[in-house]
Amino acid sequence: MTGDPVGMHRVLEPLGALPQAAERLDTDPLIRDDEVRVRVQRLNLDAASFRQLEHKHGGDGAAVRAEVLEIIGRRGKMHNPVTGSGGMLVGTVEEVGEGSPLGLAVGDVVATLVSLTLTPLVIEDGLVGWDGLSEQVPAAGYAILFGRSIGAKLPEDLPMPLALAVMDVCGAPALTERHVSRYAEPVVVVIGGAGKSGSLCLAAARRAGARRTLAVVPHQAEAALLEPTGLADQVLICDARDPVALRDAVAAAGGPADLTVVCVDVPGCEGGAILATATGGTVLFFSMATSFTAAALMAEGLGKACEMTIGNGFVPGHAELALKLVRSDERLLARFSR
Amino acid sequence: MTGDPVGMHRVLEPLGALPQAAERLDTDPLIRDDEVRVRVQRLNLDAASFRQLEHKHGGDGAAVRAEVLEIIGRRGKMHNPVTGSGGMLVGTVEEVGEGSPLGLAVGDVVATLVSLTLTPLVIEDGLVGWDGLSEQVPAAGYAILFGRSIGAKLPEDLPMPLALAVMDVCGAPALTERHVSRYAEPVVVVIGGAGKSGSLCLAAARRAGARRTLAVVPHQAEAALLEPTGLADQVLICDARDPVALRDAVAAAGGPADLTVVCVDVPGCEGGAILATATGGTVLFFSMATSFTAAALMAEGLGKACEMTIGNGFVPGHAELALKLVRSDERLLARFSR
Numbered sequence: 001m002t003g004d005p006v007g008m009h010r011v012l013e014p015l016g017a018l019p020q021a022a023e024r025l026d027t028d029p030l031i032r033d034d035e036v037r038v039r040v041q042r043l044n045l046d047a048a049s050f051r052q053l054e055h056k057h058g059g060d061g062a063a064v065r066a067e068v069l070e071i072i073g074r075r076g077k078m079h080n081p082v083t084g085s086g087g088m089l090v091g092t093v094e095e096v097g098e099g100s101p102l103g104l105a106v107g108d109v110v111a112t113l114v115s116l117t118l119t120p121l122v123i124e125d126g127l128v129g130w131d132g133l134s135e136q137v138p139a140a141g142y143a144i145l146f147g148r149s150i151g152a153k154l155p156e157d158l159p160m161p162l163a164l165a166v167m168d169v170c171g172a173p174a175l176t177e178r179h180v181s182r183y184a185e186p187v188v189v190v191i192g193g194a195g196k197s198g199s200l201c202l203a204a205a206r207r208a209g210a211r212r213t214l215a216v217v218p219h220q221a222e223a224a225l226l227e228p229t230g231l232a233d234q235v236l237i238c239d240a241r242d243p244v245a246l247r248d249a250v251a252a253a254g255g256p257a258d259l260t261v262v263c264v265d266v267p268g269c270e271g272g273a274i275l276a277t278a279t280g281g282t283v284l285f286f287s288m289a290t291s292f293t294a295a296a297l298m299a300e301g302l303g304k305a306c307e308m309t310i311g312n313g314f315v316p317g318h319a320e321l322a323l324k325l326v327r328s329d330e331r332l333l334a335r336f337s338r
Numbered sequence: 339m340t341g342d343p344v345g346m347h348r349v350l351e352p353l354g355a356l357p358q359a360a361e362r363l364d365t366d367p368l369i370r371d372d373e374v375r376v377r378v379q380r381l382n383l384d385a386a387s388f389r390q391l392e393h394k395h396g397g398d399g400a401a402v403r404a405e406v407l408e409i410i411g412r413r414g415k416m417h418n419p420v421t422g423s424g425g426m427l428v429g430t431v432e433e434v435g436e437g438s439p440l441g442l443a444v445g446d447v448v449a450t451l452v453s454l455t456l457t458p459l460v461i462e463d464g465l466v467g468w469d470g471l472s473e474q475v476p477a478a479g480y481a482i483l484f485g486r487s488i489g490a491k492l493p494e495d496l497p498m499p500l501a502l503a504v505m506d507v508c509g510a511p512a513l514t515e516r517h518v519s520r521y522a523e524p525v526v527v528v529i530g531g532a533g534k535s536g537s538l539c540l541a542a543a544r545r546a547g548a549r550r551t552l553a554v555v556p557h558q559a560e561a562a563l564l565e566p567t568g569l570a571d572q573v574l575i576c577d578a579r580d581p582v583a584l585r586d587a588v589a590a591a592g593g594p595a596d597l598t599v600v601c602v603d604v605p606g607c608e609g610g611a612i613l614a615t616a617t618g619g620t621v622l623f624f625s626m627a628t629s630f631t632a633a634a635l636m637a638e639g640l641g642k643a644c645e646m647t648i649g650n651g652f653v654p655g656h657a658e659l660a661l662k663l664v665r666s667d668e669r670l671l672a673r674f675s676r
Binding site: 016 | 342344346354356357358359452453455456486487488509580581582583609613623626628629630631633634635636637638639640641642643644645646647648649650651652653654
């Protein structure tokens with residue numbers, strides 16, 4: 001029997017909800033034709049989720065562990081009800097349905113690039129190997145991937161923590177590449193260029209044909225980190241929440257931008273990003289602190305005919321692209337190894 | 339002296355804020371080279387703003403009027419501090435700076451298509467002609483347009499209320515047209531197709547070459563309103579907040595959509611819009627109830643490689659396009675005249 005590609009057949013309650021919105025998922029190990037079962041080796045809890053649990057239990061690791069087990073047991077997925085977030089997992093493919101479109105084979109070591117908040121999960125070892133004191137959770141059990149889930153093979157030539165760090169943010173460089181290629185030799189500005197996601201976007205922009213790449217960072221310490229890597233043609237120290245300062249800094253450095261990529265999780269960057277972008281340009285928002293209404297109203301209020309794109313973390317081939325970028329650039333590799 | 343194109347030179351406090359975010363604007367009637375001064379005839383208060391004031395004062399029109407005067411006097415703009423919204427105005431061009439790029443001439447009757455929340459405004463008649471009981475405010479005074487403001491000439495062949503209603507939502511059909519033209523004979527779904535903005539988007543989609551247009555409406559009454567107009571090839575009655583129902587209804591009617599346009603101001607439509615859209619398709623969000631994070635996380639969680647665009651209300655030529663659509667379609671004209 002073939003499942004629903006997004007896993008609706010695994011939703012126990014409320015019926016009709018998407019798996020991510022569901023209260024409880026069906027964790028039956030018997031897979032449907034288009035599903036994959038993964039033997040779990042490790043969970044990476046979302047940072048916000050782990051911090052919430054750690055704080056709630058005053059750093060008592062055993063209590064954190066007990067609550068994680070309770071959540072997974074009750075919901076059939078690691079979906080922190082307070083933060084709404086999950087994380088990702090690493091495991092080995094155990095069984096592949098004949099109709100699975102994921103291209104995985106038994107024995108492949110994979111990371112799930114969809115959130116744990118929608119992944120059916122069973123823990124079988126009581127998490128005995130975990131002290132409850134870090135986001136990295138050694139675990140034994142299994143998880144189910146749907147037809148539309150994303151499981152990426154871990155590369156064998158890179159250390160696992162480095163590969164995971166790259167894969168965690170791999171949607172941003174892939175979408176950046178796609179947007180850069182729509183312009184002829186564009187100027188690309190990356191706000192938050194010194195971060196993981198930002199530095200990958202800078203590398204992706206150059207590879208995709210950007211004429212000039214500008215990185216915006218908040219202070220000298222980040223500039224000192226980024227400048228020696230040469231990932232940006234120029235590093236601008238500027239508060240991205242100050243719209244006119246950002247506009248002027250970008251203009252003075254060869255702007256306005258044809259493409260502005262917002263990679264910092266700080267509220268209030270919409271106006272500056274829009275102002276720093278040329279008419280006919282695009283603002284690509286990856287920051288989860290982006291306000292939809294602020295972006296829409298400000299672009300209209302500023303009379304700026306630019307496109308504004310919500311950063312979709314899924315782009316086909318995104319993990320491969322990000323890993324290729326890191327492999328082909330020693331300075332980026334060093335940045336991620338640190 | 340030339341002003342800042344977005345009006346930063348008119349911000350009195352806090353310095354560095356954009357005019358929309360500012361507490362107080364400079365209403366000096368002396369215009370800069372790139373500004374335009376408009377003699378005000380009428381304000382159209384934003385519906386949310388008027389409702390808040392009406393409710394606060396228990397329907398006492400004189401008190402509402404006094405508060406509107408107080409806000410405009412204090413802030414130099416009609417920017418309701420509770421709702422954060424403004425409205426638009428109609429007036430006659432009084433003076434045009436030589437460097438103004440707006441293409442307006444003295445005597446033109448214009449509507450401002452940027453919000454009153456960023457438009458310097460002075461009221462000179464104490465709003466004596468207004469009873470404080472409706473959003474339509476007869477007024478005498480002046481307003482300032484910046485280099486980047488948008489002032490559209492009112493057409494002479496259409497009644498003013500009809501023209502204003504069309505211009506109020508003109509960004510949506512213009513952006514719809516642009517996106518339709520990126521696909522070859524696309525299937526276009528408009529969620530909220532019976533509304534003002536939705537019906538214009540349907541007309542724009544067909545004109546731009548859509549192969550098939552589908553309108554989604556919540557109940558039979560709206561379907562009965564829309565069906566006779568022929569604006570959509572098919573009208574689907576479906577709760578857009580139910581993702582699977584929406585996906586299946588669109589699929590059964592010739593979907594998935596290459597372009598899905600979300601025009602209903604109801605929260606929770608992100609998942610359905612994404613699911614109803616084909617891989618490689620685009621979701622265009624015009625609803626101010628759209629959640630940025632819900633859209634981003636759901637697309638990733640659903641493994642759906644689609645583009646998601648924040649509806650920018652400003653597209654060059656948007657008012658002209660919307661008026662042309664209404665003029666060229668009697669049923670649309672009838673829809674807006676009602």
